[in-house]
Amino acid sequence: GTGSPFSRTTALNMKVKDPVDIETLRTAAASKGGLLTDELRRKVWPKLLNINVYDLPHKPDLSWKKTLLDIQTDMKRGRMAIAMLDTLSNFHLRDFMDPTMDSTKHILNYLMPILEQVDAELHDFMIRAEVGTIFALSWLITWYGHVLSEFKHTLRLYDFFLASHPLMPIYLAATIVLHREKEVKQTECDMAMVHHLLSRIPPDLPYELLIGQAQELFEQYPPSLLAKRLTVSSTSSSGRIVKVKEKKTAELFRNHLCLVKTCERGFKKQ
Amino acid sequence: MQNNHHKERLYKILVIGDLGVGKTSIIKRYVHHNFSPNYRATIGVDFALKVLTWDQETVRLQLWDIAGQERFGNMTRVYYREAMGAFIVFDVTRPASFEAVTKWKEDLDSKLTLANGKNVATVLLANKCDQGQEVLTNNGIKMDQFCQENGFVGWFQTSAKENINIDEAANCLVKHIIASENDMLQSEVPDTINPQLEKEKRGTCSSCFRSQ
Numbered sequence: 001g002t003g004s005p006f007s008r009t010t011a012l013n014m015k016v017k018d019p020v021d022i023e024t025l026r027t028a029a030a031s032k033g034g035l036l037t038d039e040l041r042r043k044v045w046p047k048l049l050n051i052n053v054y055d056l057p058h059k060p061d062l063s064w065k066k067t068l069l070d071i072q073t074d075m076k077r078g079r080m081a082i083a084m085l086d087t088l089s090n091f092h093l094r095d096f097m098d099p100t101m102d103s104t105k106h107i108l109n110y111l112m113p114i115l116e117q118v119d120a121e122l123h124d125f126m127i128r129a130e131v132g133t134i135f136a137l138s139w140l141i142t143w144y145g146h147v148l149s150e151f152k153h154t155l156r157l158y159d160f161f162l163a164s165h166p167l168m169p170i171y172l173a174a175t176i177v178l179h180r181e182k183e184v185k186q187t188e189c190d191m192a193m194v195h196h197l198l199s200r201i202p203p204d205l206p207y208e209l210l211i212g213q214a215q216e217l218f219e220q221y222p223p224s225l226l227a228k229r230l231t232v233s234s235t236s237s238s239g240r241i242v243k244v245k246e247k248k249t250a251e252l253f254r255n256h257l258c259l260v261k262t263c264e265r266g267f268k269k270q
Numbered sequence: 271m272q273n274n275h276h277k278e279r280l281y282k283i284l285v286i287g288d289l290g291v292g293k294t295s296i297i298k299r300y301v302h303h304n305f306s307p308n309y310r311a312t313i314g315v316d317f318a319l320k321v322l323t324w325d326q327e328t329v330r331l332q333l334w335d336i337a338g339q340e341r342f343g344n345m346t347r348v349y350y351r352e353a354m355g356a357f358i359v360f361d362v363t364r365p366a367s368f369e370a371v372t373k374w375k376e377d378l379d380s381k382l383t384l385a386n387g388k389n390v391a392t393v394l395l396a397n398k399c400d401q402g403q404e405v406l407t408n409n410g411i412k413m414d415q416f417c418q419e420n421g422f423v424g425w426f427q428t429s430a431k432e433n434i435n436i437d438e439a440a441n442c443l444v445k446h447i448i449a450s451e452n453d454m455l456q457s458e459v460p461d462t463i464n465p466q467l468e469k470e471k472r473g474t475c476s477s478c479f480r481s482q
């Protein structure tokens with residue numbers, strides 16, 4: 001059992017003490033309720049990314065510094081958020097950092113094959129509507145921060161994504177579409193109508209349920225299995241631009257303000 | 271096509287232009303009659319529906335808000351399909367966004383043509399005119415000339431914030447869309463008669479240009 005939130009918080013606090021068991025933290029972050037408090041998030045998120053909080057770079061590299069100047073008025077210190085975003089941009093969010101959208105498109109291409117496996121009728125409906133997958137673009141790039149109205153839901157998803165495979169956000173996208181299956185099928189089979197419906201995330205989605213379903217989908221239809229079904233060839237990972245460009249950095253910051261706000265105590269709460 | 275004046279018209283209109291020029295705000299003002307000073311970049315595409323009464327007909331406008339970021343360019347191509355008109359927006363306080371206008375126009379024309387091979391009716395919007403920095407657009411004659419050279423059917427100084435000229439610009443675009451649609455219908459089916467609508471030539475509608 002998971003126990004009361006209070007005892008879970010205490011238990012989690014114990015687990016954060018060094019040496020940490022990353023697997024345990026990962027499980028906690030992905031399990032029901034996630035990491036529960038901002039205090040815990042500040043401690044656990046860096047550990048999930050393998051960042052040593054006592055060894056943060058004092059001078060962030062220039063591209064970060066420039067970005068920081070833009071928002072520094074609101075923020076006393078940004079080293080933790082910077083270190084985390086830096087790591088994320090090279091790992092979980094790496095595909096979204098390319099100057100072109102090829103890698104992002106590649107990830108979006110996983111969506112329809114997942115739907116096809118679970119609900120062929122829904123899949124065919126969406127194919128007939130020619131809706132494409134751009135409705136899920138902002139979900140991926142911003143880890144849903146762009147579309148969720150409630151900050152607590154965004155935080156919960158960050159717990160989940162930080163503890164998961166980088167492709168997990170597309171599995172969650174699939175569970176959201178599947179969850180709305182009836183609504184979708186009742187809509188006029190037209191690109192505009194279906195795009196309009198899907199690009200708006202209802203305010204009351206059962207996230208704990210959807211997170212569980214996304215994990216199940218991931219286990220049942222792992223990326224390796226789906227990769228065979230992808231129609232569009234991807235750009236190879238070699239030769240990807242690793243160096244984060246200034247412009248992209250600013251965008252990354254904007255798209256993941258949730259993380260910045262949570263990691264930096266000095267940052268004014270929403 | 272015989273009950274032409276009973277038919278409900280649906281037009282798809284694209285709203286394009288550089289990042290942060292106010293595309294989303296213009297649509298919001300036009301459709302929802304409000305303005306929010308908080309900026310949030312559009313990722314991908316979005317659309318809103320506006321219903322108009324036009325010569326006793328119902329006209330539905332599907333306004334497609336296309337993200338201004340260049341790297342989304344190829345992804346949003348599919349959403350250009352079947353559009354009948356476009357607004358290209360720039361920010362009067364940012365000359366670079368005006369310089370990009372011709373690029374957006376060329377891009378639009380390369381992605382989209384009407385069934386008769388003509389380009390879709392496009393209106394240029396000089397947005398944020400409430401900011402008092404209309405250096406770019408002070409010379410109305412030059413702007414008119416720019417529009418004619420680049421195939422815009424008209425231009426307007428707009429402000430989504432202060433609700434200036436948004437309705438006027440939309441009416442101008444709708445008028446041209448209907449005219450070009452009638453043009454096409456007439457060239458396709460020579461005996462079709464549209465008694466209610468004056469036939470207009472595209473590209474020379476000086477009445478749409480804002481009088482100074």
